[in-house]
Amino acid sequence: MRQLICLSSMPWMAVPTRTQQLLTRLRDVQILFFEPSGPGYQRPGRRVRPGLTVYTLPPIPDVEERHPRLFRLGQRRLVKYIRALLERHRFREPVLWCDTPQAVHLLDELPCRGIVYDCCRDWSELPIRWESDLALAADVIFAASPELIDHLSPCNDNIALLPNGVSYPMFTRPGLECPPELCGWTGPMLGYVGTIHRDLELSPALSCALALPEAQLVFVGQAERGARLSALEELPNVTFLGPRLPVEIPDYLGRFDVCLNLLRQDAGYQVIPRRMYEYLSSGKPIVSMLYPDQVEHFPDVVYSAHTPEEFARLCRRALAERGDWVRARRREYGAAAAWSERAGDVMQILSSIGLY
Numbered sequence: 001m002r003q004l005i006c007l008s009s010m011p012w013m014a015v016p017t018r019t020q021q022l023l024t025r026l027r028d029v030q031i032l033f034f035e036p037s038g039p040g041y042q043r044p045g046r047r048v049r050p051g052l053t054v055y056t057l058p059p060i061p062d063v064e065e066r067h068p069r070l071f072r073l074g075q076r077r078l079v080k081y082i083r084a085l086l087e088r089h090r091f092r093e094p095v096l097w098c099d100t101p102q103a104v105h106l107l108d109e110l111p112c113r114g115i116v117y118d119c120c121r122d123w124s125e126l127p128i129r130w131e132s133d134l135a136l137a138a139d140v141i142f143a144a145s146p147e148l149i150d151h152l153s154p155c156n157d158n159i160a161l162l163p164n165g166v167s168y169p170m171f172t173r174p175g176l177e178c179p180p181e182l183c184g185w186t187g188p189m190l191g192y193v194g195t196i197h198r199d200l201e202l203s204p205a206l207s208c209a210l211a212l213p214e215a216q217l218v219f220v221g222q223a224e225r226g227a228r229l230s231a232l233e234e235l236p237n238v239t240f241l242g243p244r245l246p247v248e249i250p251d252y253l254g255r256f257d258v259c260l261n262l263l264r265q266d267a268g269y270q271v272i273p274r275r276m277y278e279y280l281s282s283g284k285p286i287v288s289m290l291y292p293d294q295v296e297h298f299p300d301v302v303y304s305a306h307t308p309e310e311f312a313r314l315c316r317r318a319l320a321e322r323g324d325w326v327r328a329r330r331r332e333y334g335a336a337a338a339w340s341e342r343a344g345d346v347m348q349i350l351s352s353i354g355l356y
Helices: 018-023 066-090 101-109 128-137 144-154 203-210 246-255 273-280 308-319 325-337 339-350
Strands: 004-006 029-035 046-049 052-056 095-098 114-119 141-143 159-161 189-193 216-220 237-242 257-261 286-289 302-305
Touching: 004 018, 004 101, 018 114, 018 339, 029 046, 066 308, 101 128, 114 128, 141 237, 141 339, 144 159, 144 246, 144 339, 159 286, 189 273, 203 216, 203 237, 203 257, 203 308, 246 273, 257 273, 257 308, 273 286, 273 325, 302 308
Parallel strands: 004 029, 004 095, 029 052, 095 114, 114 141, 141 159, 189 216, 189 257, 216 237, 257 286, 286 302
Antiparallel strands: 046 052
């Protein structure tokens, strides 16, 4: 059976990360998943799926690379721990999957037949040399946006675009129920799903709420401390519901008349958020803000605005949308972005270079 080890930037979570979504859909492969250092490293591995075992890396000194002796001591401890588990599970030259540049310090010490770097975010908070060295060593890079491809292309020619995905069947299941807190509301409802980050640009939502007083704006998601909500909280037609379980999100989208996509002030590498694929899978009208130089990814099915005023106008236009063709087209985009399709692309690419 094929063997793969993953060095992850995130712990194994009840709400699956991109890495979890992809790896759990790879067929005929035995996986050891190493989550970041934590207090549970002495516990036995957790078998979360058939053939997939999760281990927590041991804690290491929190020191910078400029203290080479202590830094290398910590990395040696990680290598010793991982190699012991590879021996226990009889792993011989597995594929090494990395979703963080921090893994670069372990590459030379771990037996592997190939290296995969899955890049889905901006790592500018880490030394640039770490990501450069990982990109140079990788046999293939999966990048979540064209901007990330441009960023990594000086280091590697073998880069494939692999956008985020969606659990498509969950968002197209029949029999959606109206969440209890929304059942008594009348009139049109516009909704946003996702974390309300401190730098989320909320002025388009404010413009929309003021221009459409008959409509209710609903935010579903955790608000970070420091998020600037005061202007919206003062309006009677804006409601913040807080976070909800992933399995509940389709019910909220089913109640929305229009789905809203807002942008963070830092453009980063313009990775399409998973929220957009969830919206598309629902078939509901979508109104999204665009960065000044952004290319429209779904121009035929998304109402795209460049200013808060245009955003409000398009929200009213989206509420008036009629016909089934565009809704079916959105669902086609959602189906194409299903995590099973993304994982199929991964398997095909890895097979083409002899790593699967």
